Amino acid sequence: MLSAHGLRKCFGDLVAVDDVSLTVARGETYGLLGPNGAGKTTTISMLCGLVTPDAGEVALEGERIHPRATAPKRRLGYVPQEIALYPDLTARENLRFFGRLQGLGRDRLRARIQQVLEVTGLTDRADDRVSQFSGGMQRRLNIGVGLLHEPELLILDEPTVGVDPQSRNAILASVDALAAEGLAVLYTTHYMEEAERLCDRIAIMESGRIVAEGSRRDLVGTIDEQGRIRLEVAGAADEVATAVAEVGGVQSAVVDQGAVVCLVDRAAVRLPAILMAVGDAGAQVTGVEVREPDLEDVFLHLTGRALRD
Amino acid sequence: MLAGALTILAKDLRLRLRDRSVVMFALVVPLGLSLLLAGILPETEDLTLTAGVVDEDGSPAAASFAEEVLPELQRQGLVDLVDLDGREAAREAMASGDLDAAWILPAGFGQAVTAGQGASLEVLVNPDRGLRAQVARAIADRYGAELDRISLAVTTAATAAGGLDEAGAQALAAEVAASEPALRLVDEPAQDRQLDLPSHVSAGMAAFFVFFTVQFGVLGLLEERQAGTLRRLLAAPLPVASIHVGKALSALVLGLVSMTVLALAAPVALGARWGPPGAVAALIVGIVLAALGLMALVGSFARTAEQAGNHQAIVAVVLGMVSGAFFPLPLDEGLLRVISWVSPHAWFLRGLQDASGAEAWTAALPSAAALVGFAVLTAVLASLRIRRSVGT
Ligand SMILES: Nc1ncnc2c1ncn2[C@@H]1O[C@H](COP(=O)(O)OP(=O)(O)OP(=O)(O)O)[C@@H](O)[C@H]1O
Ligand SMILES: [Mg+2]
Numbered sequence: 208m209l210s211a212h213g214l215r216k217c218f219g220d221l222v223a224v225d226d227v228s229l230t231v232a233r234g235e236t237y238g239l240l241g242p243n244g245a246g247k248t249t250t251i252s253m254l255c256g257l258v259t260p261d262a263g264e265v266a267l268e269g270e271r272i273h274p275r276a277t278a279p280k281r282r283l284g285y286v287p288q289e290i291a292l293y294p295d296l297t298a299r300e301n302l303r304f305f306g307r308l309q310g311l312g313r314d315r316l317r318a319r320i321q322q323v324l325e326v327t328g329l330t331d332r333a334d335d336r337v338s339q340f341s342g343g344m345q346r347r348l349n350i351g352v353g354l355l356h357e358p359e360l361l362i363l364d365e366p367t368v369g370v371d372p373q374s375r376n377a378i379l380a381s382v383d384a385l386a387a388e389g390l391a392v393l394y395t396t397h398y399m400e401e402a403e404r405l406c407d408r409i410a411i412m413e414s415g416r417i418v419a420e421g422s423r424r425d426l427v428g429t430i431d432e433q434g435r436i437r438l439e440v441a442g443a444a445d446e447v448a449t450a451v452a453e454v455g456g457v458q459s460a461v462v463d464q465g466a467v468v469c470l471v472d473r474a475a476v477r478l479p480a481i482l483m484a485v486g487d488a489g490a491q492v493t494g495v496e497v498r499e500p501d502l503e504d505v506f507l508h509l510t511g512r513a514l515r516d
Numbered sequence: 517m518l519a520g521a522l523t524i525l526a527k528d529l530r531l532r533l534r535d536r537s538v539v540m541f542a543l544v545v546p547l548g549l550s551l552l553l554a555g556i557l558p559e560t561e562d563l564t565l566t567a568g569v570v571d572e573d574g575s576p577a578a579a580s581f582a583e584e585v586l587p588e589l590q591r592q593g594l595v596d597l598v599d600l601d602g603r604e605a606a607r608e609a610m611a612s613g614d615l616d617a618a619w620i621l622p623a624g625f626g627q628a629v630t631a632g633q634g635a636s637l638e639v640l641v642n643p644d645r646g647l648r649a650q651v652a653r654a655i656a657d658r659y660g661a662e663l664d665r666i667s668l669a670v671t672t673a674a675t676a677a678g679g680l681d682e683a684g685a686q687a688l689a690a691e692v693a694a695s696e697p698a699l700r701l702v703d704e705p706a707q708d709r710q711l712d713l714p715s716h717v718s719a720g721m722a723a724f725f726v727f728f729t730v731q732f733g734v735l736g737l738l739e740e741r742q743a744g745t746l747r748r749l750l751a752a753p754l755p756v757a758s759i760h761v762g763k764a765l766s767a768l769v770l771g772l773v774s775m776t777v778l779a780l781a782a783p784v785a786l787g788a789r790w791g792p793p794g795a796v797a798a799l800i801v802g803i804v805l806a807a808l809g810l811m812a813l814v815g816s817f818a819r820t821a822e823q824a825g826n827h828q829a830i831v832a833v834v835l836g837m838v839s840g841a842f843f844p845l846p847l848d849e850g851l852l853r854v855i856s857w858v859s860p861h862a863w864f865l866r867g868l869q870d871a872s873g874a875e876a877w878t879a880a881l882p883s884a885a886a887l888v889g890f891a892v893l894t895a896v897l898a899s900l901r902i903r904r905s906v907g908t
Binding site for chain 2: 252255256257274275277278280281283285287289290291292293295296300304305307308309310352
């Protein structure tokens with residue numbers, strides 16, 4: 208339903224998005240996973256027709272999307288990364304305003320506002336100003352506005368950033384429910400677990416490029432044979448990582464949150480040599496964890512960097 | 517397109533009314549300042565000096581000032597004469613606020629005149645009475661010039677006659693002085709000003725503040741960009757133009773409402789007379805459009821709402837100051853004259869003046885047309901700039 212080809216966007220010398228192509232099928236949940244500054248928001252801005260790409264194009268159900276196109280934008284629900292609401296208007300007034308912009312008639316608008324307030328759990332607070340809402344409530348309303356006109360494709364830009372775990376779960380559950388109803392979703396995040404939980408297909412984005420794409424199984428499959436060893440060390444983690452990377456069978460070793468994370472071909476076989484290397488580097492191992500690789504490891508493997516900031 | 521623009525307009529007006537600063541700028545401050553300024557600036561009639569003369573000389577030349585010049589000024593209504601008993605008495609009367617100025621004819625004054633040397637009289641002024649003090653100085657200056665003329669005649673005669681005795685000199689001086697009409701002082705700029713002070717001040721204030729009122733509409737676009745809501749507007753199925761039209765409409769509505777309320781309130785609150793309703797309406801439309809165009813143009817150079825607000829405020833304040841929005845300025849000389857041909861404030865006030873002096877309200881139309889022309893020019897430039905910055 209949504210297809211983008213060869214998207215490119217530069218800001219001065221910086222290439223924010225470079226040759227990005229993707230498709231989202233009807234009813235599919237597609238994840239765009241990448242760290243801060245990867246180019247997710249810039250990509251979404253082009254997909255929603257907020258900015259003109261320097262190269263490439265976007266089509267929704269065959270209709271081209273660009274800043275001056277109006278018709279295809281009706282099918283699209285966009286939830287910006289930042290809270291994009293008027294704090295001095297009430298929840299209901301915000302919904303009414305954005306609903307009118309979508310061209311909803313009076314009766315349909317009234318009914319939809321009621322439904323969205325229920326879905327977002329804000330019925331009781333409908334007539335309070337948004338400035339008096341908690342961060343989580345504002346997040347929920349921010350998403351609600353995108354759902355108001357019952358779009359066919361919902362584009363969510365990091366909807367759970369800065370949200371407490373409880374609200375976060377609620378948001379994930381409601382996206383899940385919407386997808387189950389057949390809504391196509393494009394979901395942007397830098398949390399691996401969210402992409403793993405929600406998305407049918409995931410694109411991993413780094414420095415403006417999509418470096419891998421596929422289902423979770425496909426992606427993890429690319430490092431199938433491998434294992435992941437996480438070492439808690441007392442000592443200079445950087446030096447340990449460098450030393451461990453030299454060990455035979457170790458494909459990569461990086462420091463993540465003070466620990467050294469390495470991808471190896473066969474964990475059990477390589478572990479003794481790795482522990483030796485740590486000792487030789489003058490550090491002590493305080494904890495070892497060996498497990499199946501996940502998307503985090505895929506990212507680590509592809510880019511040599513950790514996904515988290 | 518219009519539906520989207522009107523939706524944005526309605527939302528903006530609701531937000532602006534909730535935010536009290538618009539009401540402050542649009543209504544409260546201009547009215548309050550008009551009341552204040554009209555109270556501070558004295559009317560021309562109020563320029564009447566309470567003043568007296570101290571004659572320390574006692575010569576006929578000194579007496580002529582007290583007995584001929586001053587009574588004439590009193591007759592013209594410029595001076596309210598009081599008797600003064602010496603320099604010290606004058607100082608005390610000034611300190612207690614009873615006196616605006618005193619002219620002092622020092623000892624040797626008459627001597628200097630008849631000897632053909634430049635004679636001068638001293639002026640004591642009350643520093644708290646700025647404008648009246650200036651009038652007192654002007655009177656002294658004019659009399660000084662008059663004395664120089666007489667001195668010159670005396671000297672010339674003395675040289676020609678190869679000497680002149682004191683009696684002869686005095687007779688000649690009296691003759692020269694009498695050959696000219698007594699000293700005349702007229703308040704010239706006041707004569708071709710047709711708007712009275714409350715009208716000028718209240719109209720000037722209204723024109724000055726409408727630039728700030730309109731600014732709120734123009735800033736809306738930058739504010740929405742910063743708040744992130746512009747992304748939602750751009751993602752909605754409506755033409756980009758309707759966002760701009762919506763913003764322009766809200767600026768227009770705010771400006772028109774504010775000007776109209778002030779035009780209706782000024783007569784009641786200040787006794788102002790802006791002139792025939794047709795003229796006032798045409799000029800209000802003109803100044804609001806001009807303000808809209810100029811503020812949009814200035815705003816189009818800024819990246820943030822704060823930056824735009826600062827630049828707009830600077831432009832609005834400077835233009836207002838130099839074009840006589842706060843107090844009447846002589847707009848017929850030098851740089852002020854140039855400014856008065858490009859400043860919307862000056863056109864607005866000129867239009868009101870033209871209409872108040874003329875029979876028909878249409879006398880204001882040339883000024884209104886100039887304002888609309890200004891608006892079109894600035895709006896075209898602004899939209900060229902804004903067009904480039906959206907959608908990139
Ligand atoms: N308007 C802009 N002007 C200049 N540079 C920009 C602009 N918008 C984005 N960038 C740059 O483009 C790159 C990609 O930014 P983008 O916001 O798309 O990343 P992101 O993946 O959404 O990151 P985050 O997770 O932090 O939201 C960054 O280096 C950013 O600094
Ligand atoms: Mg982003």
